[in-house]
Amino acid sequence: MNEVRTLRSIVEEGLDNYAGVFVPGGQAPVVDLMQDPDMGEVLRHFHERSKPTAFLCHGPIAVAAAMPHAREFRAALIAGVPAKAAEWAKDWQYAGYRMTVFSNSEEKxxxxxxxxxxxxxxxxxxxxxxxxxxxxxxxxxxxxxxxxRELITGQNPRSDRALAGKFVAALERSLAMA
Structure with a gap:
């Protein structure tokens, strides 16, 4: 933890050095990561190369960062204007993907x-x-x-072991093809 790095420094170093991405849950994905341009760059890079990406609990909302207008998307959600949010999400790379995330009833x-x-x-x-x-x-x-496809999502913290197993298997498949 003494050598913490920013996403920007990792992007600048080169993303080809990484086999996969994992984003844990908590509030950071909902507040920061889903609208972070560096996170968006990372996700677009991995999506374009079909490299494994895994997200747990609230983490899957971070995939919104891959949108060209992620900040506007989040602002429309906060404003309670889902139709406008859907407009900002047009041509999103993950549209049509099956995924899970912390459920509304768990959130309550x-x-x-x-x-x-x-x-x-x-x-x-x-x-x-x-x-x-x-x-x-x-x-x-x-x-x-x-x-x-390359997206692996776990609904809640109790999904951690199953998610880890699928993520490791996806990383092994991806590395075997490299």
């Missing part, structure tokens, strides 16, 4: 009993507005992982 539990605060928007709704095919479990906090 965390908002009501842990954070005692609400997010500006639901991540499920945001990804669906952008064109993602979001699949969540009927049972809250049950492990659930969805893999579609």
């Amino acid at each position: 539990v965390v908002e009501d009993y842990i954070l005692h605060a609400k997010l500006y928007f639901n991540v499920v709704d945001a990804l669906q507005t952008a064109g993602g095919k979001v699949i969540t479990t009927a049972t809250d906090f049950e492990p659930h992982v969805v893999e579609d």
Whole structure:
């Protein structure tokens, strides 16, 4: 942790040196990463090369950063104008991908009993507005992982082991083809 690097420094170093990307959950993907231009550059690079990308819990919302207008997309979501958000998401690289993310009902539990605060928007709704095919479990906090092409998503923290297994397998396949 003493040699923390910025995404910009990694982009400048060259992304071809990396086999995959992993984004954990928490609030950072919802607040910062989903609108970070460097994250967008990383995701576009990996998407274009079909390199494995894995996201856990709230992490999948970070794929919004790949949009050319990610900041505007997020602002429209916060303003409560999903039609405008959908316009900003036009031609999104991950439209049509199957994915999962922390469900709306899981979010409500965390908002009501842990954070005692609400997010500006639901991540499920945001990804669906952008064109993602979001699949969540009927049972809250049950492990659930969805893999579609290079994108591997885990719904909640309990999905960590299954996600790690699929991510490692995808990295091994990708490296074997290199």
